[in-house]
Structures are given as structure tokens and as C-alpha cells.
Amino acid sequence: MSDPSTSSAPGAPPVRFGIHGSPHLASAVVRAAGRDGSAVQMVGYDVEDPFRGLRAKELDVMIVKYGLREPDLALSRPVAYDPRAAIVGAHHPLATRASVSVEELADYDAFRCPGAFPAYVWDEVVPPRTPAGRTIRRRYDMGTVQGLMELLAGTDAVHISFQSLDTITPPHIKVVPIADLSPAPVALAWLRELEPGAHVRQFITDAENGSTAR
Incomplete structure (x- = not known):
């Protein structure tokens, strides 16, 4: 796991992190990435229009479940599983x-x-x-x-x-x-056309590397 004191560049803005449902799952991903609360700004998104914040460039990355087939969105490796x-x-x-x-x-x-x-x-x-x-x-x-x-x-x-x-x-x-449904893979998604800033790319990498989903 990354050291929170070194995982973000000094002066980097918080990662704008879209979440839905329980914030505890997102918090576990943040901790696995070696971040503390000051490095990430959690922003709730509406399940009726889940990708609006990314597409409006109001979010840097968001938490998603299962595989997306949205042409404009990129997807990380699984960073957690949700039973x-x-x-x-x-x-x-x-x-x-x-x-x-x-x-x-x-x-x-x-x-x-x-x-x-x-x-x-x-x-x-x-x-x-x-x-x-x-x-x-x-x-x-x-x-x-x-x-x-x-x-x-x-x-x-x-x-x-x-x-x-x-x-x-x-x-x-x-x-x-539910005993007979498999846990859902949890991943991070971001806007494909918008190259994430260095601090966002590092957060995604650290979340993948710190994941217990491997």
C-alpha cells in the first residue's frame, strides 16, 4: 500500500471521486490506495443519470460495478468486490x-x-x-x-x-x-477523452495496486 504522505504530489488538488450508495466501500478503496480524506473529495452521483458528472467534467473518476461498455469511458482493473x-x-x-x-x-x-x-x-x-x-x-x-x-x-x-x-x-x-449470486467487481471509471491529471492517474494506479480484489 502506498504511503499517504508520498502518494500525492504536494499541492495537488483533491481527486473528485463519484460515489453512490454506501461511502464505506469508497472509503475502503481510498484507504487501499494509501490516501487520507484530504486527498479525495467524495461526490454523490444520481443512479438515474450515473455518468453525467464524468461527462460534464465535474468528476475525475467514479466508482462503478460490473463491466461498462460505454465507448467514452475507460475502466480500471477491479479494486474491490461487493457481495x-x-x-x-x-x-x-x-x-x-x-x-x-x-x-x-x-x-x-x-x-x-x-x-x-x-x-x-x-x-x-x-x-x-x-x-x-x-x-x-x-x-x-x-x-x-x-x-x-x-x-x-x-x-x-x-x-x-x-x-x-x-x-x-x-x-x-x-x-x-444472497448465497447464489457472485460478488460484484468494483472498478474506477473516467472519461476516456480527458487525460487524467498526474494525481488522478496515480490514485487509479495505487487503487489497483492496493486492491484486495486481485
Whole structure:
């Protein structure tokens, strides 16, 4: 792991780092890159238009999951993995389980691909069908995290998502591991046409080298 005192050039601006969901996953990537909080400015991005900040050049790099096929975006090697989990209300029939199967989740309504989010990535997040061929009913619209939590609290919906959300869910929402979906690879993306500054390139390299995903 890089030494935080030497990993950024003196006087370099903070890396503008786009994140969504739990900041703890992004913080782990930052630590693995040998950075402290002063070297990185975390900026939340909207899942309905996830790449707007990069394309508007308001971000230097962003955290993404699964492989992107966006021609204008470049992608790092995996820098982490995020185990899969079902997010449900505490009243839900599956809420007290130690783990669940994706086959069981097909009994409940899930969430549609939001806005301009790539449908091919959403198919990895919320598979249209289970391995046994059961259809996963993607019925509900995705919105804000707060809106998601409120909907889960009031229905039997399931959000097929990631274990990292257990750091931001309120007590009335439960995060249940999914035993038969593989963890999601986590990578860094940046605008291909815009050559990253030296401090951003070094951050990407250090995140790859410090990763536990190798």
C-alpha cells in the first residue's frame, strides 16, 4: 500500500471521486490506495443519470460495478468486490434469514432499471431471470435512497443489491446475503477523452495496486 504522505504530489488538488450508495466501500478503496480524506473529495452521483458528472467534467473518476461498455469511458482493473444481498423491510418474510437464494427472491417484486442507467449493467444487478428460469418481476421504480427505504418499509418488495448497503440502512431495513449470486467487481471509471491529471492517474494506479480484489 502506498504511503499517504508520498502518494500525492504536494499541492495537488483533491481527486473528485463519484460515489453512490454506501461511502464505506469508497472509503475502503481510498484507504487501499494509501490516501487520507484530504486527498479525495467524495461526490454523490444520481443512479438515474450515473455518468453525467464524468461527462460534464465535474468528476475525475467514479466508482462503478460490473463491466461498462460505454465507448467514452475507460475502466480500471477491479479494486474491490461487493457481495450480493437482498434489501428488505424488517417485516418481510425473508428479513430474519441468515441468507437467501435468488430463486426465493423471484416470489417478490423488485425494481426496474432507473433512468439512463445502462440496462446491460442493471441486468447484472437485478437479473431478469433466475438460474432456474423464473422471472424476477421488476415492478417498482428506483429513485432516491430515502425513497427506496420508505418503499421497502411499506411493502414486501425486495431490492436485489449489495452487502455494502448494510452500513447505511436504518434499523427497520434488513440486509440479507444472497448465497447464489457472485460478488460484484468494483472498478474506477473516467472519461476516456480527458487525460487524467498526474494525481488522478496515480490514485487509479495505487487503487489497483492496493486492491484486495486481485
